[in-house]
Amino acid sequence: MEAFYQSLNVVLNPSHLMLLVGGVVLGLCVGILPGLGGIVGMTILLPVIYGMDPHNAFALLIGMVAVIPTSDTFPSVMMGIPGSSASQATIMDGYPLARKGEAARALGSAFTASLIGGLIGATVLTLIIPIARPLVLAFGSPELFMLAVLGMSMVGVLSGNQPIKGIIGAGIGLMLGAIGDAPAVTEYRYTFGIDYLMDGVSLVIVGLGLFAFPEIIDLLIKGRPISETAELGKGWLDGVKDTIRHKFIVLRCSIIGVVIGFIPGLGGSVVDWIAYGHIIQTSKDRENFGKGDIRGVIAPESANNAKEGGGLIPTFLFGIPGSGSMAVFLGGLLILGIQPGPSMVTENVDLLYTAIWSLALANIIGAGLALVLSKPITKLTVVPFSYLAPFMILIITFACYQATYSWGDLIALLLVGILGWLMKQFGWPRPAALIGFVLAGNLEQYLFISVQRYGLDWLTRPGVLIMVVIIVASLSASIVYQKKLKTAGQSAVEDIAKK
Amino acid sequence: MKRWLMVLLVMVCSLALVAPAVQAETDFAGEQITWIIPFKVGGGSDVWSRLYAPFFQKYLPGNPVVAVKNMPGGGSITGGNHFHTRVRGSDGTTVFGSSGSTSFPYLLGNSKVKYDFGQYHIVFASPTGGVAYINPKLGVKSAADLKGFTQELAYASQGATSLDIVPLLAFDMLGLNVKAIFGYKGRGGGRVAFEQGEVNIDYQTSTAYIKNVRPLVKQGLAVPLMTWGVLDADGNVVRDPIEPDLPCFPEVYEMIHGKKPSGPAWNAWKTFMVAGFGVQKAMWLPKKTKSEVVETYRMAAAKVIADPEFQDVVKKSLGGYQQLAGEDASKAFDQVLSVSQEDKAWVLKWIKDEYDVEVK
Amino acid sequence: MARLMTIKNLFSLFLIVWFAYGVWEARNYAFLAKIFPFYISLVLLVFAVISIVIEVRRIVDRADDLHDAASGSDLSVDWDMPMTVVWRRFGTYVGIILGVYVFIYLIGYPLTMSLFILLFYRLIAKAKWVAALVAGCAGFGFLALASHLLGMDWPEGLLALPWPLG
Structure with missing residues (x-):
């Protein structure tokens, strides 16, 4: 416990604070630019930290990574373009709010949710350190497979009243995810002999292709500003109040965020969708989701900040990064001469606490700065989009090129983008495709390992059975939801007929 | 004013004196050296290059900026092919960093590989080691107990053509009944699977072993079996200084079979061990590089390795192994290049028979 | 509207071709690499065929094309211009x-x-x-x-x- 407070001293040291603020500012910038996320931020910082004191380096790295899910909300809410993979689900309700002229409210509530989520993440992280090792070890391959299935089951609530389109939508994602080298043997699948496809298509490109490209094109075709009303009436304060009103949603989704964050292998990219799906499933009045329900902003935003705390656990204690940015962070640790492992909670516990304090502090600074920025930035939504479009095209092509630094990145963006636009026009759920894409690798890998190792016995493991119960519960929730919708839809048809 | 002139004059004179000496050698002043790393940022090879880069900057004449350029893809084949086909210069401003995963497809004759180490000039190489360990519940107390051990073991593997050839072939040569479970990502994943009990035999490279497996050994949760060994000056496989009390693989082979290892299996194992561990990572200059540039690089590498500050880095982050510069590296890597066609064919057949995997 | 329907069906047809190719291509992969893409695309192929049958039946029945996207599924598109203009742009x-x-x-x-x-x-x-x-x-x-x-x-x-x- 003493180390815990000693670390606070280290963190509040002016030079440390300066670096932390520097990291936060970089994180905000990287987050706000669509397609650039934690991996790029880490890559920028890696050469800088060489020879630095580890505590100071942590201030930079963690300050940066902690606030990406805060500022990536800007493009998600304002343009319907994911700022990074952590804020994809925020689009679903945040963007419709912006179109109603309520961008400020959505942002205010998102940043508050991010702040509280980040703090809850740091707190939970502190509390679970003593039991973190056994907790992580409890998730063997069969359990991880079931978790991926649970993630897939979210497709149920995200595919509206046409489950078959949801399934095929998810399938499109799975097929995109199957491109490239197979997990178990050296076999390159669906590559048409193109070297670029050997490693598959990167998540950045699929995310931007499915969401950013269609949105940019549609806004250009419409030729109008994003916001359909000129006045940006409701202020950010209403948003803050919204979040406080829905404090239990924040709490629940933050815990979902931490838990999924610390489970290695699932990756942080579905946290937002799981939180979003969860909140739809557990709400009685669901009619407004997808049309600008503030809860649909609060849920993913509290979860995605909380997950960064959880993500540190497998990286520090096992040296197995749970996400792309954590993989680079792991490299940073090695450059600093720190070998992750069990000793992180014994001899190096001061570093761990420095990380946690930096995480908490970065969330506070980041949310504060983002709130200050939100007022001028929301004005962009009333600017005619053709002024913004070329810059958006510049940023997304530039961001995509950072994936593998090859021409394939740009071509893949265009192709996936056209696919995304067509899916949008014809009502094929893109969220389902994205979830399928993210989970394709996990599903295949963990199923193979489970079957190779345990035959069919893995199906009776207690962890697996618990997960089955959760999945069944979640699926039946969405079926009930769809029935409701169908009756609602029928009455709508009847209404139209009457007229 | 006069004083200034004096100073200027002295400076010019001293420059004039030094200049011819510098000109005789290669000078990189004001240039940028691009170091192609065919892996992602933050990976093992990336970290390795970033640890070396500032020291090369210090010791290469003219102190050029040494910039690491990551070119990931195809398990390092993309970057290797780029180096082979696109880098044409003879001035040494572009170098390449290879790793075990670059050498393995080359050795196995993967058809996508265009690069050929035989044509390049090695600057230096970094070895690493591997330590195998087993779950104590199986009753094995040391490598000696492996004799006649028939129970089926499970090993978490990344694939039959990956670095796992070394452990899998070793286990096979010892007569162990090891089932490889494919699909794991990275050695870290394998280690966690070991701790979970999902698999019960595993190995880690030295640095990861020290931090992550030694604590398990102390708690009685893992029993170390053997190291893969390191190469001595004559190219023999000897005990690893990291764990000097542990026998190395050829010793264990002798324990079990009563004779020294030999034959195509042993030749193949040794080749892949050297490629995957003995000279795991290496810096290369392209084919047409002028010989004086190669010499400059090798001298710089020797100076880097001798730097006490760098020795500290080696100890902390590179497992403490003696880094090989110039001729030493070249001699060690020759063991990889000189592998015979029969031995190669033997490995391909072994992979096909054991795991039904064909290298295309 | 009729024009859109045909393009819409073309897209569905494209999905069928894609999944069929998925099955066809996967048949020769090494065992461990084959199972996942082969069966996934096979199942998807079946669903895609069912889906297009539903679509065609809708055209035949001249049922009103209710907006497919329900709340929570995806961002909806409402055009206030003819589809031909949308396609041209x-x-x-x-x-x-x-x-x-x-x-x-x-x-x-x-x-x-x-x-x-x-x-x-x-x-x-x-x-x-x-x-x-x-x-x-x-x-x-x-x-x-x-x-x-x-x-x-x-x-x-x-x-x-x-x-x-x-």
């Missing part, structure tokens, strides 16, 4: 992006993008020359900054230009 913009790609290939990324921003402002956004120039320079400045300070790369053109042009 879509084609135009994709064409513009393709043109940009060609120029990137020829003269490199930063120069292309700066010119693109400038021309886009002038021709499509109908901005004044001054605004267009400022915007073009801003884009160029961003790229120069990103490459210089952050060490990020961009595609180089055939025409090798000195930094920061190429």
Whole structure:
């Protein structure tokens, strides 16, 4: 416990604070630019930290990574373009709010949710350190497979009243995810002999292709500003109040965020969708989701900040990064001469606490700065989009090129983008495709390992059975939801007929 | 004013004196050296290059900026092919960093590989080691107990053509009944699977072993079996200084079979061990590089390795192994290049028979 | 509307072809690499066929095409212009992006993008020359900054230009 407070001293040291603020500012910038996320931020910082004191380096790295899910909300809410993979689900309700002229409210509530989520993440992280090792070890391959299935089951609530389109939508994602080298043997699948496809298509490109490209094109075709009303009436304060009103949603989704964050292998990219799906499933009045329900902003935003705390656990204690940015962070640790492992909670516990304090502090600074920025930035939504479009095209092509630094990145963006636009026009759920894409690798890998190792016995493991119960519960929730919708839809048809 | 002139004059004179000496050698002043790393940022090879880069900057004449350029893809084949086909210069401003995963497809004759180490000039190489360990519940107390051990073991593997050839072939040569479970990502994943009990035999490279497996050994949760060994000056496989009390693989082979290892299996194992561990990572200059540039690089590498500050880095982050510069590296890597066609064919057949995997 | 329906069905047909190709291509993969894509695409193929049957039946029944996307599923699209215009503009913009790609290939990324921003402002956004120039320079400045300070790369053109042009 003493180390815990000693670390606070280290963190509040002016030079440390300066670096932390520097990291936060970089994180905000990287987050706000669509397609650039934690991996790029880490890559920028890696050469800088060489020879630095580890505590100071942590201030930079963690300050940066902690606030990406805060500022990536800007493009998600304002343009319907994911700022990074952590804020994809925020689009679903945040963007419709912006179109109603309520961008400020959505942002205010998102940043508050991010702040509280980040703090809850740091707190939970502190509390679970003593039991973190056994907790992580409890998730063997069969359990991880079931978790991926649970993630897939979210497709149920995200595919509206046409489950078959949801399934095929998810399938499109799975097929995109199957491109490239197979997990178990050296076999390159669906590559048409193109070297670029050997490693598959990167998540950045699929995310931007499915969401950013269609949105940019549609806004250009419409030729109008994003916001359909000129006045940006409701202020950010209403948003803050919204979040406080829905404090239990924040709490629940933050815990979902931490838990999924610390489970290695699932990756942080579905946290937002799981939180979003969860909140739809557990709400009685669901009619407004997808049309600008503030809860649909609060849920993913509290979860995605909380997950960064959880993500540190497998990286520090096992040296197995749970996400792309954590993989680079792991490299940073090695450059600093720190070998992750069990000793992180014994001899190096001061570093761990420095990380946690930096995480908490970065969330506070980041949310504060983002709130200050939100007022001028929301004005962009009333600017005619053709002024913004070329810059958006510049940023997304530039961001995509950072994936593998090859021409394939740009071509893949265009192709996936056209696919995304067509899916949008014809009502094929893109969220389902994205979830399928993210989970394709996990599903295949963990199923193979489970079957190779345990035959069919893995199906009776207690962890697996618990997960089955959760999945069944979640699926039946969405079926009930769809029935409701169908009756609602029928009455709508009847209404139209009457007229 | 006069004083200034004096100073200027002295400076010019001293420059004039030094200049011819510098000109005789290669000078990189004001240039940028691009170091192609065919892996992602933050990976093992990336970290390795970033640890070396500032020291090369210090010791290469003219102190050029040494910039690491990551070119990931195809398990390092993309970057290797780029180096082979696109880098044409003879001035040494572009170098390449290879790793075990670059050498393995080359050795196995993967058809996508265009690069050929035989044509390049090695600057230096970094070895690493591997330590195998087993779950104590199986009753094995040391490598000696492996004799006649028939129970089926499970090993978490990344694939039959990956670095796992070394452990899998070793286990096979010892007569162990090891089932490889494919699909794991990275050695870290394998280690966690070991701790979970999902698999019960595993190995880690030295640095990861020290931090992550030694604590398990102390708690009685893992029993170390053997190291893969390191190469001595004559190219023999000897005990690893990291764990000097542990026998190395050829010793264990002798324990079990009563004779020294030999034959195509042993030749193949040794080749892949050297490629995957003995000279795991290496810096290369392209084919047409002028010989004086190669010499400059090798001298710089020797100076880097001798730097006490760098020795500290080696100890902390590179497992403490003696880094090989110039001729030493070249001699060690020759063991990889000189592998015979029969031995190669033997490995391909072994992979096909054991795991039904064909290298295309 | 009728036109849209046909293109819509064409897209569904494309999915069937894609999944069928998925099955066909996967049949020869090594065992461990085959199972997942083979069965996934097989199941998807079945669903895609069912889906297109439903679609066709709807056309035949002349059922009102209720908006497919329900709440929570995806962002909805409502056009206040004829679909033909939408398609024409879509084609135009994709064409513009393709043109940009060609120029990137020829003269490199930063120069292309700066010119693109400038021309886009002038021709499509109908901005004044001054605004267009400022915007073009801003884009160029961003790229120069990103490459210089952050060490990020961009595609180089055939025409090798000195930094920061190429």
